[in-house]
Amino acid sequence: MQSSAHASGHPTPATYAKIASILAVITAIEFGIFYVPDYAPGLKSVIVPAFILLSAVKFALVGMFYMHLKFDSRLFSGFFVGGLLLATTVIIALMALFAIVSGERIIVAAPDDTTVDADTTTDTTTGADTTDTPMAAPTHEIGSASSDEFVFTADTMTAAAGSEVTVKFTNNAVTQQHNWVLVQDGTKDDVATGGLAFSTDNWVNPDDPNVIASVNLISPGESAQITFTAPEAGTYQFVCTYPGHNPTMHGTFEVTP
């Protein structure tokens, strides 16, 4: 390529056109490679290295010829490559750091396997109630873990179909806010995702048809409760829909005939 450069050290338009053609061809190859595993699954392991290699070639071509690093002062290359190396180091260091942290991440199961039955009766006169509904029925007590782990103190609750159910939820966490939301079976993640746009509605979409009942978002040390009529017999889920809590902070709500 050097032979086709101007006397001033810059490439000719013909060289620029050749580089453009190579860049276009490489992009087309990348697009083609993307679909290779559909026809040759055995080649899947080489696809990512191939993407990185082709990307590096395009990067180098633009840098050397279009940005003239091949022909200009080496000082410019020093500034640019220096920044590039620092950036690469930051990427590798951060990825390594976060990989280590992720490796140590431990999901702790519920501290006790308490089942709160429908006939459990407790005093519900204390706490920051979020409903004025009279508490004529037995109260189901449940709380969040006493640490900031994203789990409830029970992973199963039961009630009789059609009965009046009062759930008292206590936030035992240190810093985390939590709520308690009863939803149709298998929809806990959908409800949590749907609630992401409703931060001012306690992270619950008020129009979500999968939501049966919910205790509002409460802060550590607070309690709240709700009374509702148990739905028809079957299996349901309860979940905390605060963003990021739903993967581990949920349980099964069994409604018996």
Place this chain on the structure above:
Amino acid sequence: MEHGPEHETTTGIDHRKMLIWVFLGSECMFFGSLIATYLIYYGESVSGPTPADVLDIPTTTVSTFVLLMSSFSMVMAYSNIRKGNVRNFRVWIMCTAILGATFLGFQFFEFREFAIHGHLTPRTNLFGSTFFTLTGFHGAHVTVGVVWLISLFGYSFKGDLTPQEGLSVDIAALYWHFVDIVWIVIFTAVYLIGVFGK
């Protein structure tokens, strides 16, 4: 755009050109941090959509091609201003601006599709937050570049751009090519590997 006569420097290199390279070096670290953040949180979203759900490889391949070709038209503009061919310079610089604007159009279309049909916004999940931050900042850089190119096109009619003062075009070209190579990395890391590694 008036640059005046060349001045002597201890390095023998024009300060303005030195400055743009130092700036581009710092920009490497800026985008490096954003790319690192995207990669760290890749696959960590607790709910969808995921890259494989929303990213459209064929469409983005076309927009990548458009941006790469804009780099070609940029060097052609630079080559012409060095030769003193202002008329051809105007054609190529306007081509570059149009190709850049086309790329932005693709990005606008993509963001709109994600928000309306893909249900992905910066608030949806970690993927949405990191994706929009990274590609949004790149799009902002392209926007600045397009405005810069159009201003050069306008200045060419004032007679301010001469072969001796081609440095103004050179600096703009370096910025534009940098935006291009950042996209080369984003296209590979976010789109190709992002979807492939689903």
